[in-house]
Amino acid sequence: MTIRFRRMTDGDLPAIRNWLHQPHIRQWWGDPDEQYGLIDGDRDEPAMDQYILLMDDDAAGYLQCYALTQWNEGFGPQPAETRGIDLFIAGQERIGRGHGPRAIRAFCDLVFQHAIPRIVTDPSPANARAIRAYEKAGFRRERLVETPDGPALLMSREPGDLPPRQSEPS
Template sequence: MAPEYVFRPMTVADLPLIRQWLARPHVREWWGDPSEQYELVSGDLDEPAMDQFIVSAGGSDFAYLQCYDLTAWNSGFGDHPRGTRGIDLFIGEPDMIGRGHGSALIRAFVENRLKRGAPRIVTDPDPANTRAVRAYEKAGFEKVGMVDTPDGLALLMVRNA
């Protein structure tokens, strides 16, 4: 049985942990420059269209997840129903990788959002990040196609209500 995941809103007090996670090689590989990403993540704390969460299991924080109103960003993702949300995440703790937590936490979060009225959730992993693509597929996302983002080509993936 999968553990129960807790998604608590991120606060300023979590920023040292976020900085630490962004510097880890397995996060840096896909999220890029830790300082640049830290500025973006910390800068979004006051962004009304962005919800940021620290994910924990068994009382231990291990991941970061952001969920945003797709219409608030000119994402280049094409047309989507009003209320569509985008998500991005990373597992910060290396010992939690490769154990099924990615797909399980994605499924738990997304199913809750869909039940609460979001018509669609989208994400855009790097197509070379096979671990992420597989986790999203296991959580019910479907590959739609390649999109051009400010960070380069990405694989648009969609999960509908």
């Protein structure tokens, strides 16, 4: 399976609206209408880059990569140019098949080519599936932090952090 990313366009908004209603996404991202408004509103935000995850050229999810701002003050001091990421994979049939760790690893590899010193993420401490996916992609658990959305587990990856070798599902 080939994993790629392309910039999100206006034409992706109907799919994103639909994806946000999927139960496995809604569980962690929250109210679909509210989240859609945030994603749509961030299209002109200079600190936010938005991507569509492609699996074998099929749109299969959403990823946002952002510069740390006042919104992320709870993360504590971070190296200059640190970026944060959040993502979801669309389609329940894609869950639990190793796509998340592969997509996260692939995106991190791309970002690190641009001299970014660190990537952070902040899943809910109760979201074991996301935490496991980030760990498989080489992220380390740092500490619990308080965010505007509530408690989160701060996780980070730096260019030298290599994910453990694992077999790829067929």
